[in-house]
Amino acid sequence: MKRAADSTFTSPKASKRQASLAGFFKPSPKSIPKLEGEVKPIVIDHDDEFEDITSTHLDKGKGKEVDSSVDIKLSDDVSTGPYPPPDHPSYHLPPTPTYNHPILISSIPTTLQQIHFNTTANPILKPSLDLDLLYFKRFIDPSLSSRELTKYLLESLPWYRVKYMVRGININTPRFTTVFGKDSTDIPWGGYMKCRPRAIPEILLKLMQKVEEVTGSTFNFALVNYYSSGNDSISYHSDSESFLGPNPTIASLSLGCPRDFFLRHREYKSHTPPVPVEKFVLHDGDMVVMRGKTQHEWEHSVPKRKDAGGRINITFRKGVVRYASENYYTYNVGKGGMYRWKDGRMVETEE
Numbered sequence: 001m002k003r004a005a006d007s008t009f010t011s012p013k014a015s016k017r018q019a020s021l022a023g024f025f026k027p028s029p030k031s032i033p034k035l036e037g038e039v040k041p042i043v044i045d046h047d048d049e050f051e052d053i054t055s056t057h058l059d060k061g062k063g064k065e066v067d068s069s070v071d072i073k074l075s076d077d078v079s080t081g082p083y084p085p086p087d088h089p090s091y092h093l094p095p096t097p098t099y100n101h102p103i104l105i106s107s108i109p110t111t112l113q114q115i116h117f118n119t120t121a122n123p124i125l126k127p128s129l130d131l132d133l134l135y136f137k138r139f140i141d142p143s144l145s146s147r148e149l150t151k152y153l154l155e156s157l158p159w160y161r162v163k164y165m166v167r168g169i170n171i172n173t174p175r176f177t178t179v180f181g182k183d184s185t186d187i188p189w190g191g192y193m194k195c196r197p198r199a200i201p202e203i204l205l206k207l208m209q210k211v212e213e214v215t216g217s218t219f220n221f222a223l224v225n226y227y228s229s230g231n232d233s234i235s236y237h238s239d240s241e242s243f244l245g246p247n248p249t250i251a252s253l254s255l256g257c258p259r260d261f262f263l264r265h266r267e268y269k270s271h272t273p274p275v276p277v278e279k280f281v282l283h284d285g286d287m288v289v290m291r292g293k294t295q296h297e298w299e300h301s302v303p304k305r306k307d308a309g310g311r312i313n314i315t316f317r318k319g320v321v322r323y324a325s326e327n328y329y330t331y332n333v334g335k336g337g338m339y340r341w342k343d344g345r346m347v348e349t350e351e
């Protein structure tokens with residue numbers, strides 16, 4: 001099931017979506033997109049069944065290495081100053097660093113003051129099929145930091161198990177989710193009627209800074225998933241260009257137990273010759289960056305698996321319209337209960 005509608009470009013399905021998107025990006029007099037009467041993308045995640053096929057490993061390495069490992073300090077660094085800088089092109093600073101956080105987020109532990117990043121990029125390109133990925137193996141070095149980071153994120157973030165209804169059907173999101181950030185429009189943080197955007201917590205901002213540095217892109221959202229078991233999943237979808245603009249760069253970080261990550265071409269059934277599904281295993285600390293026309297021509301998923309342990313996924317992306325904020329908060333926070341990580345499991349809580 002798709003997460004949303006898309007924009008411009010080539011394939012027949014894609015060009016169908018083009019018309020509504022063109023309208024979406026047309027600037028209104030106040031340069032704020034109008035919502036009335038437009039076709040709103042609907043996000044639906046549901047319990048698709050997937051074949052359990054042995055996956056190939058990204059570690060086998062396609063493409064060439066283009067960078068080297070570096071260390072950065074995660075504590076405030078006088079040489080770079082606070083992050084994001086006030087003139088950050090897409091992350092508008094919230095009124096306070098904890099703006100709209102529903103719970104207190106504890107400060108970054110000393111064990112996470114210094115994170116070792118492996119910044120070797122491995123391009124995975126199929127230009128004729130518009131697949132454009134960068135794979136960073138163990139971007140967050142497991143030996144030093146990924147365990148502490150996983151624990152800290154589980155314990156400090158508010159989590160949700162969003163339920164909603166689409167055309168009379170009740171949908172249970174099959175994973176825990178949470179989201180931070182605000183789109184790049186000039187709408188102030190307090191100016192949203194349909195959601196309450198939350199400041200990006202310090203640890204995610206620091207990671208975002210590093211990811212921006214290695215990708216050359218800027219972001220304003222951190223969407224976080226927690227797959228508590230192999231029964232948690234995300235079905236085939238593309239990250240909507242309606243919210244992110246054409247050819248968005250999305251950086252996706254994995255922490256914890258390995259999970260399969262599949263990409264299938266939108267026309268995989270009808271394409272001649274057939275386009276095989278790209279199958280990867282994402283390990284603790286790995287980062288995949290989806291670029292170019294990947295969202296437009298491909299869909300990605302994390303299928304259910306019989307045996308899988310807990311895994312966190314963080315995606316950094318740049319929302320460019322108000323509806324990005326409204327959609328992301330609706331489907332990743334929702335209106336139901338909040339969960340917190342206590343004694344090794346998620347517990348529904350009031351605080």
Ligand SMILES: O=C(O)CCC(=O)C(=O)O
Nearest residue numbers: 225234239252302313315
């Ligand atoms: O967990 C993952 O690797 C993918 C998550 C994803 O596709 C999403 O949140 O849009």
Ligand SMILES: [Fe+2]
Nearest residue numbers: 237238239300
């Ligand atoms: Fe996605």
